[in-house]
Amino acid sequence: MKTYDDIAEWYDQWLGTHTMKEDPLFPAVETLMGNIAGQRICDLACGQGRVARYLAAHGAHVVGIDLSEKLLAIARRHEDSQPQGITYLQADARHLDDIALGRFDGVMCYMALMDIPDLEPTLDSVTRILRPVGWFVFAILHPCYHTAQSW
Numbered sequence: 775m776k777t778y779d780d781i782a783e784w785y786d787q788w789l790g791t792h793t794m795k796e797d798p799l800f801p802a803v804e805t806l807m808g809n810i811a812g813q814r815i816c817d818l819a820c821g822q823g824r825v826a827r828y829l830a831a832h833g834a835h836v837v838g839i840d841l842s843e844k845l846l847a848i849a850r851r852h853e854d855s856q857p858q859g860i861t862y863l864q865a866d867a868r869h870l871d872d873i874a875l876g877r878f879d880g881v882m883c884y885m886a887l888m889d890i891p892d893l894e895p896t897l898d899s900v901t902r903i904l905r906p907v908g909w910f911v912f913a914i915l916h917p918c919y920h921t922a923q924s925w
């Protein structure tokens with residue numbers, strides 16, 4: 775099975791340069807977050823960091839976490855060229871034991887939960903890293919769009 779490290783450059787180019795405002799789904803997701811200025815947000819499975827950059831541009835303190843070193847390298851390139859104070863960490867969403875308990879006000883997981891094989895440990899991680907009344911917002915690709923040729 776291919777991993778995101780295998781396709782990182784292609785995936786980055788496929789995403790293109792449009793902003794999250796132009797993304798067909800993100801505006802709906804954004805309304806669920808409310809005002810994020812000043813909040814500590816984890817962009818879980820952040821990929822090349824497009825959502826993390828958007829959240830930081832709206833005043834959030836953002837940590838992006840992803841499994842793919844290559845996508846994180848692209849995310850860090852953006853951060854180096856236009857610093858927004860985003861920290862990127864390489865970790866498996868199913869095992870976030872090194873992240874401090876209750877560290878985040880919110881966790882965003884955009885278009886990624888369907889790519890993470892085990893839901894239960896991932897949701898345990900989310901619960902662990904969120905403060906007690908923190909928020910978790912996610913969006914997924916509907917399973918009907920997964921085809922035999924997807925990967």
Ligand SMILES: C[S@@+](CC[C@H](N)C(=O)[O-])C[C@H]1O[C@@H](n2cnc3c(N)ncnc32)[C@H](O)[C@@H]1O
Nearest residue numbers: 778819820821840841842866867884885886890
């Ligand atoms: C479709 S991409 C979405 C990336 C980003 N959220 C975005 O919207 O551009 C799915 C992401 O999930 C990440 N991923 C898959 N399994 C993961 C895991 N176990 N832990 C952390 N990230 C994972 C991949 O590396 C990839 O960056």
